[in-house]
Amino acid sequence: MQINDVARVTGLTPKAIRYYEAQSLVIPHQRASNGYRIYSRENLDHLCFLQHARAVGFSVKESGHLLALYADQANHSASVKALVAEKLSQLQQKRKEIERLEATLTDLWACCDGQENSRCAILDRLATAGFDTNFPRDSKEADNV
Amino acid sequence: MQINDVARVTGLTPKAIRYYEAQSLVIPHQRASNGYRIYSRENLDHLCFLQHARAVGFSVKESGHLLALYADQANHSASVKALVAEKLSQLQQKRKEIERLEATLTDLWACCDGQENSRCAILDRLATAGFDTNFPRDSKEADNV
DNA sequence: CTTGACCTTTACCTAAGGGGAAGGTTTATT
C-alpha cells in the first residue's frame, strides 16, 4: 500500500502521514526500489489509531504516547485512564475559559446600541477596562514623554 | 516612558510590545538618542486597548483592527458590534466542539476499569473506532505489503 | 513519446510571542 491509499483509508492526508513519520510515530514497513513508502497492515492500524486519538483531542505527541502503550503488549489501563482524565480536565478548563469570554463579550455586545450615531461604547470600555490612568505626569523624565 | 515601565503599567511583556510594533499596531512616539523606545501617553492608551482586546479573546490582528476603529474619530458602532457578534459565534462553536470532545472522552474514560489486570478498553476503542478493516489482502500489490 | 498521476525531498508559511545570544548604555558600587 502506498501513501495515497493509506491516506484514503485512514482519512489522514499524505502530509500528515509523513509528519507522523518525521515524529518517529509510524515508520513505513519498507521502501520500494524507487523510494516510495510501502505500508504494512500494522502501519495502517497504527495510523488509524493516531487518527482516532487526534480526533478525540489528544495532541500528536500525546497520541504517540498512547500509541506506544497500545503497541506494547503489557497492560496500561491505569496510565491510559489517567491520560484521558487529564485531557478531560484540560478540556473542562478550556471550556470554562471560553464561557468566561462569552460572558464578557455578551456584556460588551449589549452595551452598544449598534447605531452609527454615537461613540461606540464597546470601544470605550475596551479602552478603559480596569485601567487606572496613572501616567507619570510630573516625574523627572516627563520631558521624554 | 521606556518599554519596561510600559510593560509594568499595561501588564504586557516587553516582547509583546515589540511584537505589536513589528505588526505596525503601536509605534513608539520617538526614540531616544541611544535607540531606546520612548512611549507617549497615547501609545500607552493604545497598548492598554490591545491588552484588553486580547484579553476578551480577539486575535492580535483583530485587536489591531479594533484599535484602528478606536483611534479613528468616526463612529463605528455597527462594525464593532458586528465584530463582537462574530467573535461570540466563534466562541460558541469552539465551546460546542469542546463539549463534544468532553462527551466522547467521558465515554472512553468510563469504559476502562483502570485496573492493570486486563487489556485497556480505551486503547482498543481508539484502535477500532468506526474503522472497517478493509485492508487489501488479495490485491495485485499484496506482495508489497 | 508524451501526458497525467503518482512519488520523493526541501523549504517556507501560519500565531503569538518565549528564550537566549551578542552587544551598547547608563547607573551604582567598590
Added chain:
DNA sequence: AATAAACCTTCCCCTTAGGTAAAGGTCAAG
C-alpha cells in the same frame, strides 16, 4: 577608575500540526 547590575537594542531559533508550493524522479496509458 574599574566593574558589576540593570537596562536597552537587534537577530535568530523554537513552539503546533501540518499546508502549500517547487523541483524533480517514476510509472502506466494513450
